[in-house]
Amino acid sequence: MSNATPQGQGTQNGRHPTGPRCAAIVGPYLSGKTTLMESLLLATGAIQRRGTAKDGSTVGDASPESRARKMSVQVTPASTTYLGESWTFLDCPGSIEFGQETMNALMVADAAIVVVEPVVDRAMTVAPLLHFLDAHSIPHLIFVNKMDTTDVRARDVMEALQSISERPLVLRQVPIRKGQVIDGYVDVVSERAYRYKPGQASDLIPLPADMQPREKEVRQGLLEKLADYDDKLLEQLLEDVVPPKEEIYRQLAADLAHDLIVPVFLGAAERDHGVRRLLKALRHEVPEIAETNARLGVRPGDGPMLRVFKTLHQPHAGKLSFARVLRGKVKDNATLGADRIGGIYRMLGETQTKLPEAAAGEVVALGRMEHARTGRALTPDGDAGEAGGKFAPVLTPVYSLAITAEKRADEVKLSGSLAKLVEEDPSLHVEMQPDTHEHLLMGQGDIHLQVAVERLKSKYNLPVATARPQVPYKETIKSGIKQHTRYKRQTGGHGQFADIHVEIKPQPRGGGFAFTESIVGGSVPRNFIPSVEIGVADYLKRGPLGFPVVDVTVDLQDGQYHDVDSSDMAFRTCAGMAMREAMPKCNPVLLEPVFHVEIVVPNAHTARVQRLITGRRGQVLGFDAKEGWSGWDVVAALMPQAELHDLIVELRSLTLGVGTFTCRFDHLQELTGRLADQVVQARNAVAAAQ
Ligand SMILES: Nc1nc2c(ncn2[C@@H]2O[C@H](COP(=O)(O)OP(=O)(O)OP(=O)(O)O)[C@@H](O)[C@H]2O)c(=O)[nH]1
Numbered sequence: 240m241s242n243a244t245p246q247g248q249g250t251q252n253g254r255h256p257t258g259p260r261c262a263a264i265v266g267p268y269l270s271g272k273t274t275l276m277e278s279l280l281l282a283t284g285a286i287q288r289r290g291t292a293k294d295g296s297t298v299g300d301a302s303p304e305s306r307a308r309k310m311s312v313q314v315t316p317a318s319t320t321y322l323g324e325s326w327t328f329l330d331c332p333g334s335i336e337f338g339q340e341t342m343n344a345l346m347v348a349d350a351a352i353v354v355v356e357p358v359v360d361r362a363m364t365v366a367p368l369l370h371f372l373d374a375h376s377i378p379h380l381i382f383v384n385k386m387d388t389t390d391v392r393a394r395d396v397m398e399a400l401q402s403i404s405e406r407p408l409v410l411r412q413v414p415i416r417k418g419q420v421i422d423g424y425v426d427v428v429s430e431r432a433y434r435y436k437p438g439q440a441s442d443l444i445p446l447p448a449d450m451q452p453r454e455k456e457v458r459q460g461l462l463e464k465l466a467d468y469d470d471k472l473l474e475q476l477l478e479d480v481v482p483p484k485e486e487i488y489r490q491l492a493a494d495l496a497h498d499l500i501v502p503v504f505l506g507a508a509e510r511d512h513g514v515r516r517l518l519k520a521l522r523h524e525v526p527e528i529a530e531t532n533a534r535l536g537v538r539p540g541d542g543p544m545l546r547v548f549k550t551l552h553q554p555h556a557g558k559l560s561f562a563r564v565l566r567g568k569v570k571d572n573a574t575l576g577a578d579r580i581g582g583i584y585r586m587l588g589e590t591q592t593k594l595p596e597a598a599a600g601e602v603v604a605l606g607r608m609e610h611a612r613t614g615r616a617l618t619p620d621g622d623a624g625e626a627g628g629k630f631a632p633v634l635t636p637v638y639s640l641a642i643t644a645e646k647r648a649d650e651v652k653l654s655g656s657l658a659k660l661v662e663e664d665p666s667l668h669v670e671m672q673p674d675t676h677e678h679l680l681m682g683q684g685d686i687h688l689q690v691a692v693e694r695l696k697s698k699y700n701l702p703v704a705t706a707r708p709q710v711p712y713k714e715t716i717k718s719g720i721k722q723h724t725r726y727k728r729q730t731g732g733h734g735q736f737a738d739i740h741v742e743i744k745p746q747p748r749g750g751g752f753a754f755t756e757s758i759v760g761g762s763v764p765r766n767f768i769p770s771v772e773i774g775v776a777d778y779l780k781r782g783p784l785g786f787p788v789v790d791v792t793v794d795l796q797d798g799q800y801h802d803v804d805s806s807d808m809a810f811r812t813c814a815g816m817a818m819r820e821a822m823p824k825c826n827p828v829l830l831e832p833v834f835h836v837e838i839v840v841p842n843a844h845t846a847r848v849q850r851l852i853t854g855r856r857g858q859v860l861g862f863d864a865k866e867g868w869s870g871w872d873v874v875a876a877l878m879p880q881a882e883l884h885d886l887i888v889e890l891r892s893l894t895l896g897v898g899t900f901t902c903r904f905d906h907l908q909e910l911t912g913r914l915a916d917q918v919v920q921a922r923n924a925v926a927a928a929q
């Protein structure tokens with residue numbers, strides 16, 4: 240068969256990889272990732288007692304923000320040793336709002352453990368993650384957790400998951416049920432049966448006779464899928480030869496390493512069910528750093544190279560940069576990037592152990608790397624650039640809040656602290672809106688921003704207030720006018736004098752502002768004309784409705800001056816007076832920004848999304864299948880910016896959390912009637928209060 244794959248480097252001669260390895264624990268919100276990491280750490284002896292998600296005592300959720308919410312809001316590395324081999328697990332947040340953390344962690348892992356719940360209706364929630372894994376060919380296996388609370392059949396879960404996975408899934412275990420509860424499992428490769436024992440390795444038991452038909456069926460399915468990628472195995476199957484176990488394990492490892500198949504394991508992390516079986520599979524089948532580097536396009540070389548995948552500013556202990564050593568070896572105090580390393584630490588949640596050095600494959604935290612940035616690959620010579628291979632894209636914001644420091648004196652400090660937050664989390668953006676002068680904090684959702692705001696307070700002692708951002712409305716005029724204005728003032732010494740005739744005209748949408756002059760005979764001397772323009776432009780910053788004016792032309796046509804009393808200032812003031820008098824007579828009208836929006840959802844939700852768009856004053860432009868995402872649509876629409884603020888919230892609640900959108904400014908559109916009146920009234924109220 241042409242798609243047969245070469246053996247993974249580390250699996251040659253039947254030997255499994257033994258260098259330090261890293262597995263990211265990912266999956267939908269609350270599927271049990273942090274609980275599973277706790278079990279893995281307990282089973283490998285890194286911790287002696289397990290903490291629980293309920294009382295926030297787990298290694299994974301030690302941060303105050305996680306504890307307060309009983310959910311993971313950041314990636315937590317924990318290193319351990321299993322049968323003499325070094326492992327780092329990265330407990331990733333499941334919430335889509337912290338997806339950047341998860342993607343960054345996945346880009347340094349050798350494999351991902353996708354933890355899912357055995358709920359057929361919610362299989363869709365894992366689809367975006369599986370797409371990401373397949374798009375980057377990241378080896379991944381699925382751990383179906385919480386099997387202790389369900390009577391759903393493993394085959395139904397498999398079917399639901401297969402319907403959203405591009406890669407074939409292979410079930411590795413068949414559950415043994417005793418009444419309603421799952422009591423143990425049959426491993427379909429070794430064909431051995433085990434009974435779970437809480438907190439200990441399972442007991443080997445004789446394979447129950449009534450399990451044999453199902454076990455044979457699942458095993459046959461597994462072998463057939465493996466044979467798709469291996470000619471020898473295919474021949475053996477066709478000739479009814481039983482392939483040797485080692486041969487199957489070797490093929491499983493090679494296919495996992497190339498993201499050709501997705502093995503599926505069953506268990507219940509909270510009871511340690513299936514955790515040792517999972518560890519064994521990881522040990523034998525997960526590739527090591529050399530293969531991961533090849534997949535990521537990390538260029539080989541002699542010196543050390545590290546990829547920073549997370550940055551943490553600690554209020555007292557300083558900055559920590561979490562990194563994976565991609566190649567070579569780094570020593571404490573050595574130069575890396577633009578800094579000297581100030582401490583190398585092995586992490587177990589919040590516990591740090593100082594190390595003299597770290598070797599390829601290890602995940603460590605580096606102290607005081609002031610210039611290091613999340614996402615960069617570093618060498619002793621500086622930034623590795625393209626030689627560092629691929630990393631995760633930065634998510635674009637879908638939700639924003641306007642923020643102000645509660646204490647005025649903190650305004651300056653705010654910019655610096657926000658910069659640190661953005662450094663920790665590239666999916667946070669900060670922007671100054673030029674029209675509304677608001678500081679916008681932009682990110683992936685309300686909880687994402689709430690956590691950022693909490694960190695401003697807890698880490699930087701900077702309480703801030705948040706508000707829904709103002710929409711940067713503009714205004715224009717619908718008719719033109721000719722205006723004559725004279726400015727004359729006699730005070731004490733010499734007075735002030737300017738006299739101008741201007742013609743104001745509307746421009747087509749998008750025409751902007753243009754100032755022209757058609758002065759003949761020097762009625763307004765050349766040197767004063769720029770001052771007239773400045774006076775006009777100043778006025779246009781806030782038109783008759785209270786918003787910046789666009790799409791107008793102002794032509795200076797005639798005027799008068801006085802040899803002594805005319806000045807730049809006088810012409811500038813006169814121009815402002817002319818505009819103030821004329822503009823309200825030009826039929827001013829409000830303009831609202833309209834965005835081009837693309838909403839991505841599973842196609843079962845497309846019709847509802849179209850209703851959502853029209854319900855928010857939008858216009859559906861059409862929809863299409865999303866390329867490379869079977870079963871997903873992209874709905875294109877034009878929507879007013881005023882309706883986009885909480886679009887993500889409604890979209891997620893419509894689509895089990897998986898719907899998302901991107902948008903860009905498209906055009907300004909007239910807004911009239913009751914909505915326009917409300918906008919103008921609100922603007923006037925704010926202006927009156929200022
Ligand atoms: N019945 C049962 N409950 C479990 C199991 N594993 C985890 N849970 C419960 O599921 C809930 C979520 O567990 P977590 O480990 O915090 O889940 P998580 O995937 O880390 O959550 P996020 O990181 O916030 O996405 C907690 O209430 C756990 O007690 C299990 O095997 N069986």
Ligand SMILES: [Mg+2]
Nearest residue numbers: 272273310311
């Ligand atoms: Mg968690």
